[in-house]
Amino acid sequence: DAMVIQNPRYQVTQFGKPVTLSCSQTLNHNVMYWYQQKSSQAPKLLFHYYDKDFNNEADTPDNFQSRRPNTSFCFLDIRSPGLGDAAMYLCATRADRDATYEQYFGPGTRLTVT
Amino acid sequence: RKEVEQDPGPFNVPEGATVAFNCTYSNSASQSFFWYRQDCRKEPKLLMSVYSSGNEDGRFTAQLNRASQYISLLIRDSKLSDSATYLCVALRGNNDMRFGAGTRLTVKP
Numbered sequence: 001d002a003m004v005i006q007n008p009r010y011q012v013t014q015f016g017k018p019v020t021l022s023c024s025q026t027l028n029h030n031v032m033y034w035y036q037q038k039s040s041q042a043p044k045l046l047f048h049y050y051d052k053d054f055n056n057e058a059d060t061p062d063n064f065q066s067r068r069p070n071t072s073f074c075f076l077d078i079r080s081p082g083l084g085d086a087a088m089y090l091c092a093t094r095a096d097r098d099a100t101y102e103q104y105f106g107p108g109t110r111l112t113v114t
Numbered sequence: 115r116k117e118v119e120q121d122p123g124p125f126n127v128p129e130g131a132t133v134a135f136n137c138t139y140s141n142s143a144s145q146s147f148f149w150y151r152q153d154c155r156k157e158p159k160l161l162m163s164v165y166s167s168g169n170e171d172g173r174f175t176a177q178l179n180r181a182s183q184y185i186s187l188l189i190r191d192s193k194l195s196d197s198a199t200y201l202c203v204a205l206r207g208n209n210d211m212r213f214g215a216g217t218r219l220t221v222k223p
Contacts, residue, residue, distance in 0.1 A: 031209060042118070042201070042213035043158065050209065090157055094209070101146055101205055105157035 003027070004106035006091050012112045013081050021076040021109045023091030032074040033103065034066060035090040043090055049074060050096070078111075086113045117141055118214035120202050125219045131192045135217045137185040137202030144204035144212070147178055149187050152199045152216060161187075161200070192221045 004025045013019040023032065030051050035043035047056045049068045063085070065077040078085055088110050092103040120137045127133050139147075147164040162169065164176040164185055175188040185202055199216035206212070 033209075033211075035213075040122070040215065042116075042215040044213075045211065048209055055209070088155075096208065100160075100163060101148070101208070102160045102163075103211065105159065107157050110155075 004091060004093055004104050006089075006106035006109050008109060009107060010110050010112070012114060013078075014114055015083065016080045019078050019081055019111070021078075021089050021091075021111070023074045023076070023106055024072050025091075025093045025104075025106075026072070027093055027095070027104060028071060029093035029095045029104070030071065031094040031096055032068060033092040033094070034064075034074070034076050035092065036085075037088045037090055037108075038086075046076070081111070081113045083113050086111055115140060116214070117212045118202055118204050120200075120214035120217050122215060123218040125217065126222060127192055127219070128222055129192055129194060131221075132188065132190045133192060133219060134189075135187045135200055135202075135219075137187075137214055139183050139185070139202075139204040139212070141204065141206060141212070142183065144206050146205040147185050148203040148205070149174075149176060149185075150201040150203055150213075152201055154198075158201055158213075189219075192219075194221050194223065197221045 033048040034046045037043040046060045067075045088108045091106040149161040150158040151161045152158040168177045173190045177186045201216045202214040
């Protein structure tokens with residue numbers, strides 16, 4: 001089935017140790033998003049790619065970086081995780097041609113920082 | 115002030131009840147609106163889009179009032195399986211989705 005896949009589902013990292021979360025999609029959607037969601041809070045948009053164009057949110061810390069080597073894959077790099085970065089990280093995709101604007105979410109990666 | 119605000123709940127209702135959720139948005143440039151459903155520790159999934167004229171999908175009815183910057187979701191004849199968090203979403207442009215923190219619903223037997 002076409003879908004949005006995130007690996008790993010659970011990631012534990014040490015304070016300050018770089019970590020990479022990955023997202024892949026078989027939907028051939030041209031827009032990909034990364035959200036951070038903390039417990040009982042709204043998903044917060046970190047950045048998105050429109051095709052190859054990277055769009056960073058103004059309040060996304062420099063500690064968070066992203067790469068999109070091709071249409072199918074997108075990575076979230078956290079250069080020096082702090083305790084406050086522990087959260088669920090959600091990847092989502094959308095087809096620009098889709099007039100419904102629906103975003104398709106992956107199952108998320110739950111990041112723990114020790 | 116958050117851009118999209120919702121009553122966090124929780125709403126605890128018996129099966130068969132009708133329940134309504136409200137949402138307000140602060141950015142008048144928002145053009146499109148949605149309700150997403152998020153089950154515990156799962157990803158959000160689109161429940162329905164919200165149109166100016168109001169729209170209905172089975173037991174679910176969504177309304178939009180642009181003048182008041184207010185969105186609602188009505189669930190009739192609640193089922194146990196409706197228990198989830200309901201996220202209100204406002205879209206600016208094509209890609210700038212702003213989520214509310216969600217309203218938690220528990221439907222009890």
